[in-house]
Amino acid sequence: MAKKIAVETTLNGEETVFLCEPRQTLLEALRDNLGLIGSKEGCGNGNCGACNVLLDGVLVNSCLVLAPEIEGRSVVTIEGIAEDGQLHPLQQKFLEHASLQCGICTPGFIVSSKALLDDNPSPSEHDVRLWLAGNLCRCTGYDKIVRAVLDVAEGDA
Amino acid sequence: MQALDYVAPNNVDEAISALADGGDRARPLSGGTDLIAQLQEGRLGLDTIVDLKRIPELMAISVSSDSLTIGASVSCHTINSNQSVRDAYPALIDSTHLIGGTQIQGRASLGGNLCNSSPAADSIPNLIAHSVTCHIAGPNGRRSVAVEDFCTAPGRNVLGNGEFLVALEFPTPPANFGAAYLRFIPRNEMDIAVVGAGASVVLSDDKNTIQSARVSLGAVAPTPLFVQEAGDALAGQPVSEETLATAAELAKDAARPISDMRGTIPQRKHLSAILTQRALRIAIDRARGTKTVDELGRLNGHG
Numbered sequence: 324m325a326k327k328i329a330v331e332t333t334l335n336g337e338e339t340v341f342l343c344e345p346r347q348t349l350l351e352a353l354r355d356n357l358g359l360i361g362s363k364e365g366c367g368n369g370n371c372g373a374c375n376v377l378l379d380g381v382l383v384n385s386c387l388v389l390a391p392e393i394e395g396r397s398v399v400t401i402e403g404i405a406e407d408g409q410l411h412p413l414q415q416k417f418l419e420h421a422s423l424q425c426g427i428c429t430p431g432f433i434v435s436s437k438a439l440l441d442d443n444p445s446p447s448e449h450d451v452r453l454w455l456a457g458n459l460c461r462c463t464g465y466d467k468i469v470r471a472v473l474d475v476a477e478g479d480a
Numbered sequence: 481m482q483a484l485d486y487v488a489p490n491n492v493d494e495a496i497s498a499l500a501d502g503g504d505r506a507r508p509l510s511g512g513t514d515l516i517a518q519l520q521e522g523r524l525g526l527d528t529i530v531d532l533k534r535i536p537e538l539m540a541i542s543v544s545s546d547s548l549t550i551g552a553s554v555s556c557h558t559i560n561s562n563q564s565v566r567d568a569y570p571a572l573i574d575s576t577h578l579i580g581g582t583q584i585q586g587r588a589s590l591g592g593n594l595c596n597s598s599p600a601a602d603s604i605p606n607l608i609a610h611s612v613t614c615h616i617a618g619p620n621g622r623r624s625v626a627v628e629d630f631c632t633a634p635g636r637n638v639l640g641n642g643e644f645l646v647a648l649e650f651p652t653p654p655a656n657f658g659a660a661y662l663r664f665i666p667r668n669e670m671d672i673a674v675v676g677a678g679a680s681v682v683l684s685d686d687k688n689t690i691q692s693a694r695v696s697l698g699a700v701a702p703t704p705l706f707v708q709e710a711g712d713a714l715a716g717q718p719v720s721e722e723t724l725a726t727a728a729e730l731a732k733d734a735a736r737p738i739s740d741m742r743g744t745i746p747q748r749k750h751l752s753a754i755l756t757q758r759a760l761r762i763a764i765d766r767a768r769g770t771k772t773v774d775e776l777g778r779l780n781g782h783g
Contacts, residue, residue, distance in 0.1 A: 328486065345486035345529070348516065368517040375583055381557055383586040387516045389509070391486040392531060435583065456669035457581020 335403030343390040352390035361401035372458035382438035401430035416471040424462035502528035510553035511587035552591025571659035600699035605678030608696035618643030628706035656683040658767030677755035700735035731756035
């Protein structure tokens with residue numbers, strides 16, 4: 324087995340050092356080594372978006388990132404979305420619109436939606452649906468998710 | 481995933497050494513959206529991953545008077561976010577906006593899309609339409625290859641042992657140049673092309689004659705196809721539906737697709753003509769700086 328590597332990163336705003344095997348994905352390191360189990364493994368091959376995180380502010384599938392790659396970089400996971408114990412507006416609106424059922428896809432949708440609103444604070448419905456095309460939900464039919472995101476966007480405008 | 485070593489060289493020479501040390505069981509990594517997925521599925525037996533993203537040359541976008549050079553590991557997201565690239569190369573953005581979803585574009589690189597060498601890769605017909613040159617480094621030094629000669633079979637290309645793609649060089653478009661990429665998929669997003677078509681034109685100063693053109697097709701042969709005869713047939717011809725239809729027929733003749741779960745041979749042949757014609761219309765529109773193409777890709781409502 325390959326030797327473990329020490330990785331220094333900024334994780335949800337905090338300087339963090341962790342050990343990982345070079346073969347581990349960022350998703351595995353987050354869940355198994357760091358105890359951050361909010362990011363979910365849906366497909367494990369980049370199709371479903373349940374593991375979405377922000378890597379230097381850019382939306383990525385953490386199942387398709389090797390953990391050693393994040394050396395010196397900044398990662399925000401679903402655990403870093405709420406601030407000061409207050410739900411992020413997206414989290415609040417997902418609750419109000421009942422935008423989840425089983426909840427497995429929800430962390431990915433919240434992180435992906437945050438990346439959208441960071442990029443474009445007032446998206447159209449088409450923009451939201453296009454942006455979220457890489458996040459799969461098998462329960463809700465997407466409408467409630469799209470409405471929640473648009474509600475936050477309109478709230479910001 | 482199997483155990484492996486990870487190295488992240490800081491320059492091209494270190495990367496060449498790392499790949500040479502690892503031999504057949506070492507592979508370069510850029511965005512990982514193909515490579516890591518293949519590793520997860522156990523389809524590759526590797527011992528060493530050589531991450532190229534710490535090498536400045538592979539992560540740079542540089543513009544000179546002659547060309548635009550995009551480092552092989554630059555992500556689609558970075559390309560999409562670059563306003564000068566968006567302005568000068570709208571057809572490139574046609575492709576980089578189509579490769580996977582937002583979270584794939586955050587990592588997937590143009591160079592990786594080429595090196596994965598899928599017959600259906602969404603960037604390659606476009607790179608061919610733009611006459612891109614591939615710059616390669618390896619144990620025997622550097623060399624360059626025209627992009628239409630890069631892919632050799634499904635998943636295979638001209639890269640030899642220990643070689644890797646460094647950058648893609650786009651010649652600066654001449655005056656009155658326009659290009660476009662279109663693909664057909666049965667859904668709105670997130671699918672693999674049934675057929676893809678890239679086209680570019682250079683028009684005369686009055687913008688009514690096609691001086692030269694290039695046409696390329698994806699997903700209709702073992703490699704992306706450069707349909708040189710279609711472009712040649714357009715050279716010197718007036719901009720007209722009849723001219724474009726001639727080129728479209730030549731593209732259809734050049735296509736030699738298979739039938740599979742995504743489409744049949746007759747459907748793909750048909751789409752090769754339709755998409756070539758529509759891509760040419762958009763390319764002409766962009767060359768003219770006008771908007772004669774409607775939302776269905778029809779020139780002045782025709783087709």
